[in-house]
Amino acid sequence: MSQGVSVVGLYVRDQEEALQFYVEKLGFQVHTDVKNGDYRWLTVQHPDQPSFQLGLFKPGPPVIDAATAQSVSEIVAKGAMPPLVLVVDDCRATYERFKARDVEFTQEPIDRFGTVDAGFRDPSGNGWKMIEARRAR
Amino acid sequence: MTAPPQHDPELLRRLLRAKDQMNAASHEEWPVPRLARVSGVSQAHFARSFKDAFGIPPHRYLLTRRIEKASTLLRETDRPIIDIAFETGWKSLGTFGRTFRDITGESPTELRARERAASHQPGQVPHCHVAAAFRPNLTIAVSEKRRLKADDKIPPE
Numbered sequence: 001m002s003q004g005v006s007v008v009g010l011y012v013r014d015q016e017e018a019l020q021f022y023v024e025k026l027g028f029q030v031h032t033d034v035k036n037g038d039y040r041w042l043t044v045q046h047p048d049q050p051s052f053q054l055g056l057f058k059p060g061p062p063v064i065d066a067a068t069a070q071s072v073s074e075i076v077a078k079g080a081m082p083p084l085v086l087v088v089d090d091c092r093a094t095y096e097r098f099k100a101r102d103v104e105f106t107q108e109p110i111d112r113f114g115t116v117d118a119g120f121r122d123p124s125g126n127g128w129k130m131i132e133a134r135r136a137r
Numbered sequence: 138m139t140a141p142p143q144h145d146p147e148l149l150r151r152l153l154r155a156k157d158q159m160n161a162a163s164h165e166e167w168p169v170p171r172l173a174r175v176s177g178v179s180q181a182h183f184a185r186s187f188k189d190a191f192g193i194p195p196h197r198y199l200l201t202r203r204i205e206k207a208s209t210l211l212r213e214t215d216r217p218i219i220d221i222a223f224e225t226g227w228k229s230l231g232t233f234g235r236t237f238r239d240i241t242g243e244s245p246t247e248l249r250a251r252e253r254a255a256s257h258q259p260g261q262v263p264h265c266h267v268a269a270a271f272r273p274n275l276t277i278a279v280s281e282k283r284r285l286k287a288d289d290k291i292p293p294e
Contacts, residue, residue: 077147079153
């Protein structure tokens with residue numbers, strides 16, 4: 001595939017904390033980590049999805065002004081950013097694995113409409129749904 | 138124009154934890170001391186901080202989640218209404234029916250009948266987001282809504 005969405009960014013309160021969460025707890029891999037002064041371009045990847053990068057960005061100058069960064073940080077901390085969905089093969093097994101690594105779950109796995117879903121948040125407040133892929137019949 | 142008040146994101150993140158825990162167990166009792174403990178905030182400040190952060194007092198937020206959950210069960214199951222009332226955290230069928238009607242404008246039986254008449258397909262939208270779309274938008278207190286209705290002054294929604 002040569003066309004398509006390549007990077008989608010999340011706002012996080014602390015890039016080091018986010019890096020540790022997405023890599024050590026969720027099992028993502030670092031794709032790019034480049035610093036330029038106060039600015040840090042940091043993206044991670046799901047190991048099964050090499051064409052997509054999840055950006056972990058801290059809102060602030062020089063990209064956005066301090067007052068706007070404060071508003072954005074409040075919105076993230078209130079869990080008001082849009083939904084994120086992680087697809088997994090086995091929701092309950094992944095739940096147990098993540099739970100053992102102290103991932104903050106907001107919803108235990110529930111069976112719904114022939115699949116299983118759970119919910120968790122990253123340290124900043126970004127909310128994820130974890131949904132079991134429907135098996136091909 | 139005055140600038141909106143600033144809030145400490147660390148505090149907001151902890152208040153979000155109280156909201157998340159109410160979501161996860163809306164059938165349970167959530168008195169202020171319990172919520173304050175989850176958020177690491179003093180009992181005296183909790184209710185005000187929560188309302189500042191989320192625009193709705195914690196108790197009213199809990200009511201909206203209970204009604205949302207009850208509506209889902211009415212729509213998707215054939216369970217008796219009394220079972221749904223107890224499962225979603227009400228102590229009596231009467232309180233459940235009255236609060237349900239005050240908030241949604243119809244009785245649990247009416248909602249069930251209306252939803253049955255229309256057919257629904259969950260389709261491609263993750264279920265929790267479908268449920269959220271049906272969450273009642275409770276902008277005023279239930280008692281206030283009751284009073285306005287009695288005076289025939291219910292604001293348009």
